[in-house]
Amino acid sequence: MTTLKYVGESATRIDGLEKVSGAATYVDDLEFGPNLLHAEIVESPFAHASIQRIDTTEAEEVQGVVRVVTGKDFPSRFGLYMQDRFVFPSDRVRFVGEQVAAVVARDAQTAKRAAKLVKVYYKEIEPVLDLEQALKADAVVVHPDLGSYTRCPWFYPQPGTNIAHWRKTRKGDVEKGFQEADVVFEDTYTVPRYAHCAIEPHAIVGLYDLSGRLTLWSASQSPYTQRHVFAQALAPLGITHQDIRVVTPYIGGGFGGKAGVSMEIIGVALAVLAKGNPVKLRWSRSQEFYNTYQRQGVIARIKMGVKRDGTITAIEHTLHWDAGAYVEYGANVVNAVGLSATGPYRIPNVKIDSVCVYTNLPPGGPYRGFGYSEFHFGLESHINTTAKKIGMDPVEFRRRNAIREGDTLAYGAQMNPSGLHEAIDRVAKEIGWGEKEPSKDPRKAVGKGFACFWKAPAMPPNAGSAAFLKFNEDGSINILVSGMEIGQGFMTAMAQIAAEILTVPPAKIRVELPDTDRNAYEWQTVGSHVTWGCGNAVRAAAIDAREKMFAVVCRAHGCAADTLFLADEKVKCRTHPDFELPFKDFVIGGVQMAQGNFIGGPILGSGSFMPEFTSALSDPETSQGGHPNVHYTVGAAAIALEIDKETGKIKVRKAALAVDAGKAVNPDLVRSQIVGGMVQGLATVLYEDIRYDLNGRLLNANFTDYKIPTAKDIPDEIVPIIIEVPQPDGPFGARGIGEHTMIPAAALVANAVEDALGIRVKALPITAERVVLALLDIPYEDVRGSYRGFCFTGKPDAYAFRAEATKRKRAKGSPRSSSY
Amino acid sequence: MNNRITLKLNNETRTVMVQPNDILLDVLREKLGVKSPKIGCERGDCGACTVLLDGKTVRSCLILAIEADGHEIVTVEGLSKESLTPVQRAFLEHNSFQCGFCAPGVVLAATELLESHPQPTAEQIKAAISGNLCRCTGYQSIIEAILDVPPKTGKSL
Numbered sequence: 001m002t003t004l005k006y007v008g009e010s011a012t013r014i015d016g017l018e019k020v021s022g023a024a025t026y027v028d029d030l031e032f033g034p035n036l037l038h039a040e041i042v043e044s045p046f047a048h049a050s051i052q053r054i055d056t057t058e059a060e061e062v063q064g065v066v067r068v069v070t071g072k073d074f075p076s077r078f079g080l081y082m083q084d085r086f087v088f089p090s091d092r093v094r095f096v097g098e099q100v101a102a103v104v105a106r107d108a109q110t111a112k113r114a115a116k117l118v119k120v121y122y123k124e125i126e127p128v129l130d131l132e133q134a135l136k137a138d139a140v141v142v143h144p145d146l147g148s149y150t151r152c153p154w155f156y157p158q159p160g161t162n163i164a165h166w167r168k169t170r171k172g173d174v175e176k177g178f179q180e181a182d183v184v185f186e187d188t189y190t191v192p193r194y195a196h197c198a199i200e201p202h203a204i205v206g207l208y209d210l211s212g213r214l215t216l217w218s219a220s221q222s223p224y225t226q227r228h229v230f231a232q233a234l235a236p237l238g239i240t241h242q243d244i245r246v247v248t249p250y251i252g253g254g255f256g257g258k259a260g261v262s263m264e265i266i267g268v269a270l271a272v273l274a275k276g277n278p279v280k281l282r283w284s285r286s287q288e289f290y291n292t293y294q295r296q297g298v299i300a301r302i303k304m305g306v307k308r309d310g311t312i313t314a315i316e317h318t319l320h321w322d323a324g325a326y327v328e329y330g331a332n333v334v335n336a337v338g339l340s341a342t343g344p345y346r347i348p349n350v351k352i353d354s355v356c357v358y359t360n361l362p363p364g365g366p367y368r369g370f371g372y373s374e375f376h377f378g379l380e381s382h383i384n385t386t387a388k389k390i391g392m393d394p395v396e397f398r399r400r401n402a403i404r405e406g407d408t409l410a411y412g413a414q415m416n417p418s419g420l421h422e423a424i425d426r427v428a429k430e431i432g433w434g435e436k437e438p439s440k441d442p443r444k445a446v447g448k449g450f451a452c453f454w455k456a457p458a459m460p461p462n463a464g465s466a467a468f469l470k471f472n473e474d475g476s477i478n479i480l481v482s483g484m485e486i487g488q489g490f491m492t493a494m495a496q497i498a499a500e501i502l503t504v505p506p507a508k509i510r511v512e513l514p515d516t517d518r519n520a521y522e523w524q525t526v527g528s529h530v531t532w533g534c535g536n537a538v539r540a541a542a543i544d545a546r547e548k549m550f551a552v553v554c555r556a557h558g559c560a561a562d563t564l565f566l567a568d569e570k571v572k573c574r575t576h577p578d579f580e581l582p583f584k585d586f587v588i589g590g591v592q593m594a595q596g597n598f599i600g601g602p603i604l605g606s607g608s609f610m611p612e613f614t615s616a617l618s619d620p621e622t623s624q625g626g627h628p629n630v631h632y633t634v635g636a637a638a639i640a641l642e643i644d645k646e647t648g649k650i651k652v653r654k655a656a657l658a659v660d661a662g663k664a665v666n667p668d669l670v671r672s673q674i675v676g677g678m679v680q681g682l683a684t685v686l687y688e689d690i691r692y693d694l695n696g697r698l699l700n701a702n703f704t705d706y707k708i709p710t711a712k713d714i715p716d717e718i719v720p721i722i723i724e725v726p727q728p729d730g731p732f733g734a735r736g737i738g739e740h741t742m743i744p745a746a747a748l749v750a751n752a753v754e755d756a757l758g759i760r761v762k763a764l765p766i767t768a769e770r771v772v773l774a775l776l777d778i779p780y781e782d783v784r785g786s787y788r789g790f791c792f793t794g795k796p797d798a799y800a801f802r803a804e805a806t807k808r809k810r811a812k813g814s815p816r817s818s819s820y
Numbered sequence: 821m822n823n824r825i826t827l828k829l830n831n832e833t834r835t836v837m838v839q840p841n842d843i844l845l846d847v848l849r850e851k852l853g854v855k856s857p858k859i860g861c862e863r864g865d866c867g868a869c870t871v872l873l874d875g876k877t878v879r880s881c882l883i884l885a886i887e888a889d890g891h892e893i894v895t896v897e898g899l900s901k902e903s904l905t906p907v908q909r910a911f912l913e914h915n916s917f918q919c920g921f922c923a924p925g926v927v928l929a930a931t932e933l934l935e936s937h938p939q940p941t942a943e944q945i946k947a948a949i950s951g952n953l954c955r956c957t958g959y960q961s962i963i964e965a966i967l968d969v970p971p972k973t974g975k976s977l
Contacts, residue, residue, distance in 0.1 A: 012915065019920030020908040020927060022856030022896030029855040197955050199860045199868055200921045252858065252868075252921025253955050285861040487918030487956045668915050672961055676918065679958030703865035703953065711946040711959040718960060 006499035007732045010668030011506045013492045015250070015485055024250045027203040027219045032278040036205075037066055039270050039281045040111035042101040042118045043291075044093035047127035047360035047696030048142070051092060051100065055119040059103055064110035067274055068118060070101045074269040078233040079328025080225065080260045082151035082164070084143060085363065087233065087269045092125065094142055094325035095362045096697045097290040099266055102281075104274050127360040129696050131299060131320050131791050134162045134357050137804045142325065142358035152460070154616040154628075155331055163803065164323060165331040165356040167338025169410045170622040177314025177349030181305025183389050186316075188796040189302070189378030190763040191746070192789025193322070193690050194295040195288075196367055197708050200252020202292055203282040204264045206271025214271065215245045218264050221254040221484045222524035223247070223514040229261040230268050237272065245517045254486040255680070256366035259526045260329045262292040289701035293365025294690075296330055297322040297790020300378040301801050305349075310392050310400040314349035317341040318801050319375060322791035323356045323364040330364035331356045336458035337371035339623060342410050343379045344420055344454035344634050345401040350410045355803055359791040360696050366526060368739045372455045373681065373746065377764060380451040380747030385760060394751070395428050395450050402452065403634070411623040416631040419725035423636040423658035424452065426721050430656040431638035443645055446653075447756025450638045451744035456629035457527030457736065461614040465533040466520035467541040469498060469605040475569055475584035477504055479541070482514040482522035483534040488738050489669035493531050494538045496665050497731050501542035503566045504583070520606065528633065528736030531665060533609055535731035540607025552600040553581060556591035611729075631727055633735050635659035637678070637744040639715070641752045648771030650686055650749065651716075658721035659740050663733035667722055670737060674720035677741025683709045684742075685749040685766050691787040699787060763796060825889035829854065830898025838885040845869045847885040848895070856896040856924035860953070867952035870925035871895050877932045877951075896924040899931065907934055907969050914965035918956035925952045930966050938971045 018024040056068040071090025077083045088099055101118050105111035128134045128142050139162055143149075147159030155165045178184050205217040214234075220226050223246040231241045251258055267281040283292070303316040319337060323330045338354030367373075387397035402424060407415040428434075431448060439446045468480040479498055485491045491511035499506045512519060522534055550561045553571050563575045573579040581591070590600030611630045618626030637657035643650050657674050664670040687707040691699040700706040726733025746764055754760050759774045773780050781795050792799070822837040829852060836851050845862075848854045848871070857880050860868035864879045871880045872894040899905050904912065907930045917923045926949055933940055933948035940948070945966045946959070954962065 010915075012912065013917075015920070016912045016915060016917070017904075019917045019923045020911045021900040021904065022924050022927075024920045024923070025855070026858070026921065028859060029849075031853075198919070198921075199866055199953055199955055200858065200919070201860070250920060252860075253919040255955070282859070285863070285865075487920070489915075489918070672915060672918060672957060675958040675960045676956050677958075680955065702863065703861050704863070708953060708955060709958075710950040710953065711963065712950045714946075714959050718958065 004500055004732065006496045006506060007665050008663065008667065009496065011492055011496055011666055013489055014495050014506060014509070014511065015491050026200055026250050026252055027205060027217050028282055030205065030217055030249065032205060035277050037104050037106065037274055037277045037279045038108040038111045039279055040103050040115040041099045041266070042115050042120065044096060044098040044100050046093060046122055046124055047096050047129065048125040049093050049122035050125060051090065052121040052123055054101055056101065059114040059117040062110060062114040062117065064106040065103055065114045066106065067104045068101060069104065069270060069273055073273060076233040076236065078229055078261060078265050080229060081332050082149050082155055082328045084149050085326040085328050087265050094360055097287070097362065098325065099291065102266060102270055104270050104279055127696050128162060128358065129360055129791050130793060131322055131357055132794065132799065134359055134791065135803045142360060154335065156620050162358040163355060164327040164358050165334055167335045167354040168621055168623065169338055169350060169352040171410050172349035174314045174316050174349045174351040178305040181313045182308045184303065184305045185386050185389055186301060186303035187382060187385065187762060188299065188799060189381060190299045190792060190796050191297060191374045191377055192764060193297045193361070194367065194684050194688055195690065195706060196255040196257030198253030198255055198257055201283040201285060201288045202258065202263050204267035205278055205280045206267045207278040208271045208275045210276050212243060213245070214239060214243055215247065216264070216268060217247050217249065219251045219258055220246070220248050220264065221251065221259045221486055221526060223482055223516050224521055225524045226261050226264060227516050230265070233265060234272065245515070248484060248514045250513065251484065251486055255368040256370065256526060257292050259366045259524055285703065286701035289706070290362045290698045293329065293367065294324065294362050295367035296324065296333060296364030297792065298374045299792055299796060299799055300375060302378050302382045304382055304386050306386055306390055308390055310390065310397050312345060312347050312401050315342055315347050316351045318353045320355050320801065321357055321364070322359050322361060324359055324361045326363040327356055327358065329366055332458055333364065333366060333371040337375050339411055339628055340372065340454070340456060341375045341379065343376065344403045344452050344632065346403050346407045352410065361692065361791055368680065369455065369743050370458050370527065370739065372453070373684070373743045376451065376453055376743050377746035377750065380744065381750045381760070381762065384751045384754065395424065395433055398452050399424050411618065411626065411628065413627045416727065417725050418632065418634045419660040419723035420452065420634040420636070423634065423660060423723050427636040427638045427656050427658045430719050430721065431640060431654065433638065439642055445643045445645055445756040446640065447752040448638060448640045449748040449750070449752030449755060451747040451751065452636045453740055453743040454632045454634045455528070455740050455743060456632045457529035459523065459527055459529060459630070461616050462610060463523035463533070464608060464610040465522050465537040466608045467534065467537040467606065468520045469541040469545050471545070471583065471587035471603045473584065473588045475504065475582065475587060476508040477502065477510070479509060479511045479538060480519040481511065481534055481538060482516065482519045483530040484514060484525035486525055488673060489666060490525065490530055492669060493535065493665045497535050497538050498542040500732065501539060501546060504569050528738040528740065532727065532730045532735050535734060536609035537607045539731045540609060541605040544607055545603055545605025548603050548605065549587065552586065552591060556593065556599040631735060633660060633737055633740050635723070635740055637748055639748045639752055641749070641756065643753065643756050643771060645775060648768035648775065650768065650771065652682060653715065654717045654719070655715045656719040656721060657741060658723050659737045660723040660725050661737045662727035662730050662735040663724055664722045665732065665734050670722055671720040673738050674741045675718045678718050678745060679709055679714050681742030681745025682715070682749065685746045685764060687713065687767065689765050689767055690789050694786050823886055825886055827888050827890065828892040830894060840886055842885040843881060844883040844885045844888050845880040848880060854895050854897055858921055858924065865953070867925045868922055870928050870952060872928050872932060875932070875935065877929050896927050899927065905931065907931060907966060910965040910969045914961050914968065916957065916961040916965045922952055922954040926954065926962055934969060940966065942967060
């Protein structure tokens with residue numbers, strides 16, 4: 001392979017200038033003129049209630065109110081993988097804060113005032129706020145109509161129960177595996193809910209113009225998927241894909257929270273009903289917390305068998321997810337974990353049950369890591385404890401069991417090339433594994449923690465990417481793709497891939513933000529797959545453009561195509577070293593011939609990519625037979641921390657994380673992902689502590705009470721390590737790394753805390769409060785007061801992991817009388 | 821109840837009619853067309869709406885527009901009219917930002933810091949930008965860029 005010039009270079013971000021100069025434009029920055037309408041939402045105060053009646057009369061009489069909208073006006077359901085979510089529910093509400101009505105008015109203040117005048121009469125239904133209750137045979141059912149919902153074929157809902165999906169993976173014989181083991185050990189781990197906390201709140205502006213064209217300016221990671229979901233919801237009105245255009249300017253952070261469709265559907269409905277006027281809907285910070293998606297809470301039981309020599313013989317991993325009121329996206333998180341909850345280890349006997357449970361907390365959904373952060377906390381904690389039980393160093397234990405290329409995965413397919421062993425070794429070296437440096441301060445304890453991680457993109461098997469590439473008169477290039485620049489550096493990476501093939505420096509390449517009318521298709525910017533998927537499409541488009549340039553030169557100069565090559569923005573010829581044709585001399589205007597005519601025409605390239613080898617078809621009882629994941633990205637990480645034994649405060653002194661990027665298209669941006677992801681991951685352990693009251697109301701929906709890190713809260717040092725074992729089907733060998741960098745954080749801290757204090761914390765978060773309580777040997781559940789972090793209030797070790805609900809027939813929630 | 825206020829915005833005198841309860845951030849964005857201060861939390865937590873008021877960083881979501889009457893406001897648009905300032909250049913070269921939503925606020929916080937501390941320590945930088953939340957970067961690339969700004973030789977802003 002020839003050496004690469006642009007791929008692998010730490011190029012300056014091509015969106016950097018716009019962002020440091022204040023020029024970068026986000027949805028809320030766009031101007032729509034004096035006709036712009038503003039919307040305010042009427043929200044449910046109850047976690048579960050039937051809607052008896054909505055009286056909008058008084059609100060409608062307020063001067064400046066254009067329209068009041070309820071479920072009667074817009075009865076559609078919607079959803080990405082299962083259509084279980086309502087634009088406006090008309091029969092019952094399922095979480096505190098759910099939209100019941102909206103007021104559209106000439107200005108925001110009028111909308112706000114009128115919204116308070118909408119009267120909604122509810123009858124409370126017993127809310128489902130505890131996983132154990134939710135799975136009992138006589139449980140109140142959150143979705144009585146579950147059986148009728150349109151869904152993707154790889155979901156297995158159990159109508160009449162709260163089980164929205166149950167992914168079962170079976171390989172080998174776990175009972176035999178446990179018999180072969182010298183030590184069998186089981187334990188329970190809990191992970192509460194989390195919020196994405198992108199600094200930009202969700203926003204959408206919709207204009208349904210008088211010609212019937214619907215344009216949406218949306219803060220989204222998924223412009224094409226949004227268009228598709230909108231089209232499905234609007235089909236009864238005769239609005240189809242060709243009538244809808246989704247434009248996405250820069251977005252101020254996504255982290256999965258702006259994937260799929262959440263609040264945007266409300267903006268769409270309001271725009272359609274206020275035809276002729278642009279309507280803006282922007283979420284407040286608190287709505288951002290409770291009415292988009294949250295990371296789901298989970299309780300997980302792990303049983304692992306090992307031999308004395310350190311070989312893992314079997315794993316049984318059972319996860320019950322608090323997926324919230326609607327699971328149209330969240331059930332796929334549950335699914336992804338159900339396929340991969342072995343972690344990056346070769347384990348011959350596997351039994352995974354990943355159960356998606358409807359509850360009356362806000363909808364769960366995608367969040368950077370897509371379930372893997374959640375299960376890695378338990379798994380990588382369990383790996384440490386298991387290693388300890390056989391007296392083996394936890395890093396050595398991981399090394400012995402680490403997965404290798406060609407190993408059979410839990411669902412039967414083969415593992416892709418991977419640099420996991422190299423990652424383990426380099427991280428262990430960087431953190432000084434095995435070296436103990438006690439603190440000089442006797443009040444402080446020090447500890448080190450280690451964890452491995454893996455993750456595959458979770459995509460439908462036909463998730464496609466496409467790219468258009470056009471030359472300009474000066475030989476510069478515009479690339480029109482619909483992958484989203486969510487901060488990860490997508491645009492720069494795409495420019496570098498095209499630059500490598502076309503020899504045009506990235507600084508002369510623009511990558512355009514998505515517009516579904518103009519840019520080529522992209523399924524979604526999720527799953528850390530766009531560098532790989534869209535990168536392949538851009539690479540194909542660049543090659544297509546190159547071949548078209550060669551064709552023009554061949555026709556004009558009569559040379560053979562296989563003698564031509566590109567260098568320094570020129571077409572050159574191997575057999576005629578003197579020949580060179582700069583791109584700018586012909587890519588638009590063609591090549592002038594002796595007769596004065598021109599040969600050629602504007603050069604355009606296009607490319608498409610789809611992972612044709614994947615399939616979601618498999619045996620629902622075992623998950624054997626399909627190839628649901630394209631590949632896994634792996635890595636390892638370690639931290640060294642210091643704990644104040646009086647206050648419980650944890651200070652991370654050093655963190656190191658190695659990830660196998662296949663090929664780092666832009667090493668500087670890979671390092672940025674490692675640092676940013678590590679800090680976001682550590683935040684979920686050390687600071688973020690979501691709290692619901694016992695009625696399901698979120699208590700800390702703001703940045704004062706839900707703490708995310710400031711510059712003062714970061715580790716003293718983070719060392720990013722890039723491993724490059726090429727992904728054969730990736731552009732220049734690249735695979736995605738964006739989500740992976742936060743996955744190991746929780747287990748790292750838990751393992752380091754145990755190293756420092758000898759205490760195993762099995763519930764997140766591990767805040768100072770919890771550390772102090774653990775040091776004082778006070779069970780957290782005894783003193784925490786009347787709140788919960790997810791739908792679980794009992795003691796984890798007592799949770800039975802029963803799912804009784806499976807065998808009974810339909811039952812309805814029993815309404816309690818209480819009006820509002 | 822409209823009140824006329826006059827302020828110096830990015831080196832230009834601007835006059836605008838405001839209500840007594842209008843928030844400075846909203847007036848900047850909606851009535852004066854300056855969009856770099858962003859709406860992130862509307863309660864002073866996130867710092868995305870940071871502007872310089874008489875050279876000091878303030879949360880424009882916590883200030884009434886009427887309080888800015890007769891004062892000077894600088895936003896990022898004002899800093900980069902001619903060319904990037906040294907700290908903006910350092911942020912660009914270090915690939916400091918990802919989504920960029922916090923960038924206008926961070927640029928102004930760093931600008932204020934460098935005015936008083938031309939060669940700040942990492943701890944001083946962390947303190948100066950600790951009111952500006954960034955969810956993407958983990959701050960390291962921002963801190964490194966500010967450390968890399970050459971000490972000022974020319975005139976002040």
